[in-house]
Amino acid sequence: MKQPQRPNFWQRDLVEGKDLRELTTLNLGPTHPATHGIFQNVLTLDGEIILDTEQTIGYIHRAFEKIAERRPFYQIPTLTDRMNYCSAPINNMGWHMTMEKLCGIELPKRAQYMRVVVMELARIADHIICNTIIGQDAGATTPFLYVYQWREKIYDIYEEICGARLTTNMGRIGGWQRDWNPLVWERIGGILKGLPPVLKEFEKMLVRNRIFMDRTVNCGPLSGERALAYGFTGPNLRACGVDYDVRVADAYSSYEEFDFVIPVGQSGDTYDRFMVRQQEMWESLSIIRQALDKLDAMTDKTSIHADVPDWMLPPKEEVYSAMEPLIWHFKIVMGETDVPAGEIYHCVEGGNGELGFYLVSDGGRTPFRLHLRRPCFIYYQAFPEMIKGSMLSDAILTMSSMNVIAGELDA
Amino acid sequence: MMITATFLLVLFVVTLTVAAYSTYGERKVAAFLQDRIGPNRAGPFGLLQPLADGAKMFMKEDFVPATANRKLFFMGPAIAMITALLTGVVIPWGGTLTIGEHTFDLQGTDPEIGILYVFAMVSIGVYGIMLGGWASNNKFALLGAIRAASQMVSYELAMGLSIVGLVMMTGTLSLSGIVEYQAAHGWGIIQQPLGFLIFIVCAFAECNRAPFDMPECETELVGGYHTEFSSMKLGFYLFAEYINMFMSSAVIATLYFGGYHVPGLASLGLDPNLVTIIGVAAMFAKTFFFIFFFMWVRWSIPRFRFDQLMNLGWKRLIPLAILNIVVTGGLYYIINGF
Numbered sequence: 193m194k195q196p197q198r199p200n201f202w203q204r205d206l207v208e209g210k211d212l213r214e215l216t217t218l219n220l221g222p223t224h225p226a227t228h229g230i231f232q233n234v235l236t237l238d239g240e241i242i243l244d245t246e247q248t249i250g251y252i253h254r255a256f257e258k259i260a261e262r263r264p265f266y267q268i269p270t271l272t273d274r275m276n277y278c279s280a281p282i283n284n285m286g287w288h289m290t291m292e293k294l295c296g297i298e299l300p301k302r303a304q305y306m307r308v309v310v311m312e313l314a315r316i317a318d319h320i321i322c323n324t325i326i327g328q329d330a331g332a333t334t335p336f337l338y339v340y341q342w343r344e345k346i347y348d349i350y351e352e353i354c355g356a357r358l359t360t361n362m363g364r365i366g367g368w369q370r371d372w373n374p375l376v377w378e379r380i381g382g383i384l385k386g387l388p389p390v391l392k393e394f395e396k397m398l399v400r401n402r403i404f405m406d407r408t409v410n411c412g413p414l415s416g417e418r419a420l421a422y423g424f425t426g427p428n429l430r431a432c433g434v435d436y437d438v439r440v441a442d443a444y445s446s447y448e449e450f451d452f453v454i455p456v457g458q459s460g461d462t463y464d465r466f467m468v469r470q471q472e473m474w475e476s477l478s479i480i481r482q483a484l485d486k487l488d489a490m491t492d493k494t495s496i497h498a499d500v501p502d503w504m505l506p507p508k509e510e511v512y513s514a515m516e517p518l519i520w521h522f523k524i525v526m527g528e529t530d531v532p533a534g535e536i537y538h539c540v541e542g543g544n545g546e547l548g549f550y551l552v553s554d555g556g557r558t559p560f561r562l563h564l565r566r567p568c569f570i571y572y573q574a575f576p577e578m579i580k581g582s583m584l585s586d587a588i589l590t591m592s593s594m595n596v597i598a599g600e601l602d603a
Numbered sequence: 604m605m606i607t608a609t610f611l612l613v614l615f616v617v618t619l620t621v622a623a624y625s626t627y628g629e630r631k632v633a634a635f636l637q638d639r640i641g642p643n644r645a646g647p648f649g650l651l652q653p654l655a656d657g658a659k660m661f662m663k664e665d666f667v668p669a670t671a672n673r674k675l676f677f678m679g680p681a682i683a684m685i686t687a688l689l690t691g692v693v694i695p696w697g698g699t700l701t702i703g704e705h706t707f708d709l710q711g712t713d714p715e716i717g718i719l720y721v722f723a724m725v726s727i728g729v730y731g732i733m734l735g736g737w738a739s740n741n742k743f744a745l746l747g748a749i750r751a752a753s754q755m756v757s758y759e760l761a762m763g764l765s766i767v768g769l770v771m772m773t774g775t776l777s778l779s780g781i782v783e784y785q786a787a788h789g790w791g792i793i794q795q796p797l798g799f800l801i802f803i804v805c806a807f808a809e810c811n812r813a814p815f816d817m818p819e820c821e822t823e824l825v826g827g828y829h830t831e832f833s834s835m836k837l838g839f840y841l842f843a844e845y846i847n848m849f850m851s852s853a854v855i856a857t858l859y860f861g862g863y864h865v866p867g868l869a870s871l872g873l874d875p876n877l878v879t880i881i882g883v884a885a886m887f888a889k890t891f892f893f894i895f896f897f898m899w900v901r902w903s904i905p906r907f908r909f910d911q912l913m914n915l916g917w918k919r920l921i922p923l924a925i926l927n928i929v930v931t932g933g934l935y936y937i938i939n940g941f
Contacts, residue, residue, distance in 0.1 A: 218742050225825060240746070240909060329823075331813055331906030337637040397903070403814055404905050584746075585908045588823050 215243065218584075222251050226329055226588040229598025233575070233587075240584045245576035249569075253602040260562040264527015265291055266365065266503075268562075273359035275566060276600040279318035279543030280360045281310045281350065286540035289444055290549040291365040293538050295531060297503075300495040303367040304446045305483045309380065310353065310362065311445070311540070312476040312483075316387070317346045318543025319427075319469040319476075322595040326466050327398055329592040330407050339394050342387050345379065352376045366504055367497030384481060391473060399470070408463040412578040412590025419460060422574045426545025426567055428594055431468045432460030438541040449486070450479050462586075462593040502529045527557050544568055544595050568600040611692070611711055618691050622845040623653035625894055629845075632898040660838035668831050672738040679735025680832065680839035686728040687846035693717040694853045695779040697863045697883035700876055709863075709883060710779055717778035718770070721854055722763060725809055728847065729755045732811075735840065736828030747827030750817045750909055754808055757916040758815075762805035764924035768798045768931035769858060782862035786869075791859035797927045799859045801920050806851040808916070811844060813901040817909055852893030853886070860889050 221232040232248035256271045263271070272283035285307050292299065299307075320343045328336040347357040352375050354362040363369065398404045414424075416432040429436055437454045439447040455471035457464025497504050505524055506517035523529065533555035539548035545567030552561040571594045578594075579587040627642065627649065634641025642649030667676055692711035700707040714720055729752055736748025769791055770776060773784040785791055792799050808815040817827075824830070829840045856862060863882030873881075907915065 216742060218746075226823060327905065331816065332904060334633070334637050334902045337639065341638065398905070401904060403907055406911055407905060407908055583908060583910065585823055 214238070220587070222248070226591060227598070228325065228592065229596070229601070231572070231596075231598055231601060233591075235584070235587070237584065242579050242582055242584065242587055245579060245587075247572065247575065249572065250602055252598055256603045257562050257564060260559055262558060264529075264557055265531060265559070266524060266527050266529070268559075269361050269363075270359070272564075273361055274599055275564065275603055276318070276542060276544055276547070276568065276597045277358055278321045278595075278597060279314040280358065281314040281362045282318075282540060282542045283547060284360060284362045285311055285445070286538065286542065286547050286549060288363050288365050289540065290536065290538040290551055291531075292498075293536050294534055294551060294553060295365075295500070295503075297366050297498045297500050299367055299445075299498050300492065301446065302487065302490055302492050302495050303497060305487050305490075306368060306372065306496070307363065307445045308447065308450070308483045309480050309487075310350075312479045313346050313349060313380070313383070315476045315541075315543050316383075316473050317343045318595070319473050320346075322543075322593070323466055323469050323473075324394075325592045325595075326408070326462065326589060327404070329588050330404060332398065332404070335394050335397050339390055342383070342390055345383060345386070349376055349379045349383070352379065364497070364503060364505070366500040367495075369505065371494065371496050380480065380484070384477060384484075388474075388477065391470075395470060399467070405463065407585070408466060408589060408593070409461060410459070411462040411586045412582065412593065413459050413461040414574060414578050415460060418574070418577070423570045424545065424567075424574070425570075426541065426543075427468045427472060428460075428465060428545060428567075428571055430455065431457035431464035433458050438539050438546050442539065444538070444540060450482050452479050452482075462589050465593040529557075531555065531557075539565065542567060544597065544600065545571070564603055566600045566603055568594075568596045569603070572596050572601055606705070606707060607711070610707070610709070614691055614696075614711060615688065618688060618846060618849065621849050621894075622842055623657070625845040625849060626656065626841075627653050628894065629898050629901075632895065633902050636899070636902045657838065660835050663834040665834035665836065666831075668739060668741070670740040671831065672740070675734045675738035676831075677836075679731050679733075679738060679828075680836040680843070681731070682734065683728055683731030683843040684839040684846075686724045686731065687843040687850065690721055690724045690847075690850040691853070693720050693778055694850070694857055695782055695862055696853075696886055698875075698879040700879050702876075709879065713777055713779050716776045718766060718776050718781070718858075721778075721850075722759065725847075726755075726759060728843070731840075731843065732828050735832065739828075739831035741831050743824045743826070744828050744830045747817075747824045747830070750824075751811065751828055754811075754815065754817055754909075754912060754916075757913060758805045758808035758920075761801055761916055761920035761924050762809065764921060764928065765798045765801035765805065766858065767924075768927045769795050771928070771931055771935060778857055778862075782857060782864060785861045786864040790861045790864075795859065795927070795931070797923065798931075799855075801924050801927065802858065803855060804915075804920060806855060807897070807900065808912070810847045810851050810897070812848065812897055814904050814906040815912060816901075816906055817912060848894060848897050849890065852890045852897065855893050856886060856889035862886055862889075 216237040218235045218237050219232065220235055221227040222230045230251040232251070234246040234248070235242050236244040254274070256275070260268050260271060269284045269287050272287045273280040275283055320339055324336040324339050350360050350362065351357050353372055354360050354369070414432055416434045419429050419432040420434060424432065425436060425438070433456050435454050435456045440454060452475045455468050455475070457468050501520075503524065506520050510517035511521045531553050533553055535552045537548060537550045539546045546565065547567060548565030550563040550565065551559055554560040575591065575594070578590050582590070630652070631641045642652040645651040645655040667673060693714060695710040695713070697709035700709065732751040733748045736744040736751065769781070772794055773781045775781060775784070781791070788794070829837055832840060863886040865881060865885045868878055868881060
């Protein structure tokens with residue numbers, strides 16, 4: 193890899209045929225309003241044209257992979273929460289599914305559909321954040337604050353399901369910790385009814401807005417070929433015209449039973465990324481509707497968990513009144529559940545792209561090795577190529593449209 | 604002498620009050636557009652919010668970066684504030700009031716070149732931003748200052764050209780003369796629709812308001828030219844922006860919406876003083892509408908990229924303004940002869 197160059201006032205090297213002393217170095221980050229997290233871009237600017245970018249990451253590296261090696265399987269979801277905190281439930285579900293794959297647990301259909309509902313809600317929340325932030329970085333604050341309240345309503349649903357809003361630690365290995373109460377279903381209905389008009393308003397404000405189009409069309413483009421070479425996945429890859437979606441390519445949690453469209457873009461610029469995310473929100477709403485229909489049509493109205501007592505906590509009344517359940521509860525929480533040895537990879541379509549868990553288990557109480565495939569980490573590599581030769585304002589929009597979340601980037 | 608001094612004092616207080624309450628208005632308008640509540644803690648309906656903000660600004664540490672040029676660092680906000688306040692002197696806020704034997708002119712002074720004076724003050728205002736951004740020795744501030752300077756210089760051209768048509772028709776550069784012409788011949792917006800459009804776009808750029816808030820666009824340049832400023836120096840910059848907005852709205856109302864003129868009021872045969880007072884109220888109503896319009900636009904659309912902004916200024920607005928001059932001249936010749 194080419195060593196990035198920085199202007200050095202004693203050095204007369206040329207960058208792009210220009211004397212380094214004519215150029216400016218600008219620190220975009222680590223704390224900058226546009227990075228939306230902590231990472232640094234050292235830009236070499238000629239006026240406002242970006243010639244070179246040097247990236248520094250690791251400001252919030254918390255060594256999740258290493259921490260996971262010292263943690264019982266049961267306690268790892270809390271780490272996944274803190275990766276892409278905009279769509280924490282997808283990360284949680286991804287980890288649960290990885291464990292279920294390792295242990296060979298098959299979930300009842302009802303629990304699977306419930307997972308689909310919650311994952312699609314999380315995807316909507318994630319895309320709301322990304323798309324409104326694109327607007328915000330382009331200078332349109334109103335869509336950001338106006339649409340954002342719907343993210344809060346989705347968080348209300350999370351809160352009712354698991355008690356937390358941002359870092360959810362939702363669900364358990366083998367299903368759900370408890371059934372959803374009626375308020376959850378009511379609030380999901382509220383989202384299905386209330387969000388579409390707001391999304392329409394949002395699209396009316398930006399999609400054909402002349403200034404917004406001028407700003408985003410051809411801003412930070414990437415060809416499908418280059419995107420694949422970098423290892424792009426998710427909305428950012430689809431914006432480049434490659435129709436890869438884990439939900440279809442390697443269906444999990446009964447996604448194969450759902451009918452939805454994978455939107456793709458053409459040029460892989462900011463506008464395409466925006467539009468792909470926008471369309472995905474509509475598709476997610478449709479998936480949630482289908483899942484609710486399927487749940488309604490089911491005769492089974494209670495099962496939330498596979499029949500795996502090894503992973504399912506006993507009811508709290510028994511824990512507090514009887515000896516055996518108390519011990520059982522303790523053993524699960526402290527991670528004293530036996531897990532088969534094996535090596536697996538499981539991936540889910542996260543809010544940002546393919547979120548993969550590569551897990552090596554030696555049959556012990558903790559993972560032998562866990563690798564997290566974090567899409568943001570992969571996207572961020574392409575950032576210098578995407579913004580080279582563009583203006584400072586384009587770089588900011590490119591960054592926000594790739595939805596680089598510092599928590600996931602550094603893990 | 605005393606009368607002029609009193610009038611100027613009143614004007615000063617009114618300007619500052621309107622600017623202060625524009626900040627409150629801005630937050631309320633933004634809240635309204637964004638489905639929020641807005642400030643509602645300080646006083647009833649949050650009406651004391653501007654005072655609370657001002658008090659906060661004064662209490663903050665007045666920080667000057669070690670590498671900044673201290674003199675220019677002080678001059679920046681001072682120039683911005685002073686020039687912003689000076690504009691209001693030539694704007695005709697109303698007709699004449701007659702109390703007893705005294706006649707009060709509701710205009711600070713009426714120079715023959717009133718409109719040029721406004722332009723001159725606005726141009727000097729750029730120095731405030733430029734010096735402030737340059738003196739703080741910060742790259743973000745410098746970029747903001749450069750953007751501000753080039754933006755305001757190029758939009759001033761289009762702005763100046765856009766009113767030439769109006770000046771050709773009215774035959775005067777005096778603002779009160781322009782208002783009187785409009786009272787007699789119909790408002791400027793009807794006579795100069797294209798000129799009005801160009802003027803209002805340029806007014807947005809001159810005030811550094813969205814979608815032309817390039818110099819301080821917070822998502823790219825942190826704070827733009829005022830990144831390094833704190834305490835009341837920052838307050839002056841922000842305040843100057845609101846005063847500029849107030850003055851721009853007043854100039855728009857004066858040039859294109861008849862100023863203090865209310866159509867059909869003169870024929871009612873009311874007391875002249877009452878007519879004047881209604882005129883002042885009308886002038887303020889028009890001004891406040893444009894202040895609202897400024898806010899409405901700011902909270903509705905994204906901002907331009909810097910090169911797009913320059914393209915718009917040089918390749919669209921200036922040719923359009925020249926076209927406006929030619930068309931106005933041609934029509935004037937056809938209708939009136941020489």
